[in-house]
Amino acid sequence: MPYQLLRFAFASKHPEPRMFRAPERLKDTYDAVIIGAGGHGLASAYYLARDHGMTNVAVLERGYIGGGNTGRNTTIIRSNYLTPEGVAFYDQSVRLWQDLSQDFDLNLFYATRGHFTLAHTDSAVRTMRWRAEVNQHFGVNSELVGPEEVRKAAPQIDITCGGHAPILGALYHAPGAIARHDAVAWGYGRGADQRGVEIHQQTEVLGIEVQGGKVTGVRTTRGNISTPRVLSAVAGFTPRVTNMVGLRTPIYIHPLQAMVTEPMKPWLDPILVSGSLHVYVSQSARGELVMGASLDPYELHATRSTLDFVEGLAAHMLDMFPFLSNARVNRQWAGMADMTPDFAPIMGTTPVEGFYLDAGWGTWGFKATPVCGKTMSWTVANGRDHELIKGFNLSRFERYELTGEKGAASVGH
Amino acid sequence: MKILTCPVNGPRPVSEFAYGGEVRPMPDGATCSDREWADYVFNRSGVPGVKIEWWYHIASGTWFHAERDTVTDRVIRTWLPG
Numbered sequence: 010m011p012y013q014l015l016r017f018a019f020a021s022k023h024p025e026p027r028m029f030r031a032p033e034r035l036k037d038t039y040d041a042v043i044i045g046a047g048g049h050g051l052a053s054a055y056y057l058a059r060d061h062g063m064t065n066v067a068v069l070e071r072g073y074i075g076g077g078n079t080g081r082n083t084t085i086i087r088s089n090y091l092t093p094e095g096v097a098f099y100d101q102s103v104r105l106w107q108d109l110s111q112d113f114d115l116n117l118f119y120a121t122r123g124h125f126t127l128a129h130t131d132s133a134v135r136t137m138r139w140r141a142e143v144n145q146h147f148g149v150n151s152e153l154v155g156p157e158e159v160r161k162a163a164p165q166i167d168i169t170c171g172g173h174a175p176i177l178g179a180l181y182h183a184p185g186a187i188a189r190h191d192a193v194a195w196g197y198g199r200g201a202d203q204r205g206v207e208i209h210q211q212t213e214v215l216g217i218e219v220q221g222g223k224v225t226g227v228r229t230t231r232g233n234i235s236t237p238r239v240l241s242a243v244a245g246f247t248p249r250v251t252n253m254v255g256l257r258t259p260i261y262i263h264p265l266q267a268m269v270t271e272p273m274k275p276w277l278d279p280i281l282v283s284g285s286l287h288v289y290v291s292q293s294a295r296g297e298l299v300m301g302a303s304l305d306p307y308e309l310h311a312t313r314s315t316l317d318f319v320e321g322l323a324a325h326m327l328d329m330f331p332f333l334s335n336a337r338v339n340r341q342w343a344g345m346a347d348m349t350p351d352f353a354p355i356m357g358t359t360p361v362e363g364f365y366l367d368a369g370w371g372t373w374g375f376k377a378t379p380v381c382g383k384t385m386s387w388t389v390a391n392g393r394d395h396e397l398i399k400g401f402n403l404s405r406f407e408r409y410e411l412t413g414e415k416g417a418a419s420v421g422h
Numbered sequence: 423m424k425i426l427t428c429p430v431n432g433p434r435p436v437s438e439f440a441y442g443g444e445v446r447p448m449p450d451g452a453t454c455s456d457r458e459w460a461d462y463v464f465n466r467s468g469v470p471g472v473k474i475e476w477w478y479h480i481a482s483g484t485w486f487h488a489e490r491d492t493v494t495d496r497v498i499r500t501w502l503p504g
Contacts, residue, residue, distance in 0.1 A: 247468070248466075248467075248468025248469045248470075249469055249470070251468075252469050257461060257465040258465060258466075258468065259464040259465050259466055260466070260468045261466045261468050262468060262470075262492075306440070306441055307441035307475075308441070308443075308444075308473075308475075308492050309492055309493075309495055310470035310492055310493045311493060311494070311495065313495070315424075316423075317423065317437065347468070350464055406460055406463075406464040406465070407456075407457055407460040407461070407464075408460075409456075409460060
């Protein structure tokens with residue numbers, strides 16, 4: 010153990026600067042209140058302060074920073090989506106990701122690994138080809154590759170997947186990457202904090218005051234605030250917040266589970282995803298295999314884990330990598346995903362003036378953290394939807410104009 | 423393994439069932455407005471609570487109702503509708 014760590018044990022005051030201040034009490038008035046101190050909420054606060062000069066902002070968090078889905082996802086970053094709206098949006102996000110470590114002066118362990126979406130059927134190959142064409146049209150680096158390229162990138166793979174799901178090809182997306190997810194929340198949080206934004210942890214929102222169709226304030230467990238703008242960035246808690254302002258949405262909550270193995274020597278460089286086998290897997294910088302599967306099959310507002318999940322995912326992992334039969338699972342966990350009917354997010358303005366949504370991030374929200382912060386801060390500062398998120402407004406449902414991204418969701422649904 | 427009680431076949435593992443969503447009244451498509459129809463098609467009551475839901479026992483092809491708490495995942499009762 011480095012001896013310098015001992016000073017943390019013996020010092021009466023914490024010897025290093027803290028990442029964030031912990032303001033003692035809420036102010037009476039803020040220019041904007043952001044509910045949820047996860048990646049999306051803190052990124053919005055960061056860009057509101059940095060790009061739009063709004064620093065009288067409070068971020069309210071009922072738990073702790075990054076304790077929700079920001080710290081529960083499998084950290085995959087990619088932009089190989091299916092709709093023009095989706096591709097343009099996520100591509101912007103991938104670009105933002107690449108400079109974030111510098112922006113924050115904090116190592117995010119951002120690692121470009123390459124991302125293979127495996128196709129085991131003819132129809133899956135067809136979808137991959139479609140996605141590759143859409144991606145290339147928008148200048149995103151994606152291509153259809155054969156099983157040989159998959160084998161070259163991951164030599165340990167059983168290309169027949171146990172004989173019952175042979176890999177016929179894959180969508181290869183070279184910019185696919187992973188990053189250390191907690192650091193993303195900390196980096197944005199510290200950056201926002203340094204610019205004057207207040208982050209209030211352990212502060213639960215109890216209600217939102219609306220008068221004459223306009224937001225006027227927020228009631229919390231630590232007192233009431235008046236504010237003309239509220240941004241909800243709360244992942245699996247969105248329906249509870251929209252209920253406070255009487256807004257109906259298509260969002261429904263299902264848990265999404267994930268697990269990691271014990272750390273092992275580096276052997277898996279790319280990120281592999283199989284929709285048919287319900288597997289996505291990458292090896293973290295620490296050597297653990299980080300794995301996820303499909304959504305739990307029914308509505309549930311809890312982050313409990315199940316044995317069924319581990320059994321099912323392990324069986325499919327063994328189809329792909331039989332040599333892992335001795336690997337041990339270290340941890341499993343779950344997050345609450347707010348799902349939408351078209352597998353695209355719900356973002357931007359709402360019928361309630363001053364109430365903004367960054368929601369419906371289901372199982373695909375982590376990769377979008379930077380661009381959500383950018384576009385939502387612009388939307389909150391200007392009171393209208395940013396160009397990139399117009400296709401994601403809540404009103405698309407009553408116009409029957411959906412933004413269908415189901416084919417590009419990595420998770421089986 | 424979680425157990426769900428099918429009103430016809432008794433207690434069975436939850437993997438034998440499919441979830442059919444909350445029971446909701448359907449507006450009359452001939453008379454309601456486009457907006458009301460879109461509300462029925464897309465919008466859901468996403469807040470947690472005790473809800474009455476459709477469930478389907480796959481092996482026997484039985485649709486039935488279950489009253490379930492969506493926070494604790496406790497099934498209060500199941501019955502055949504109608």
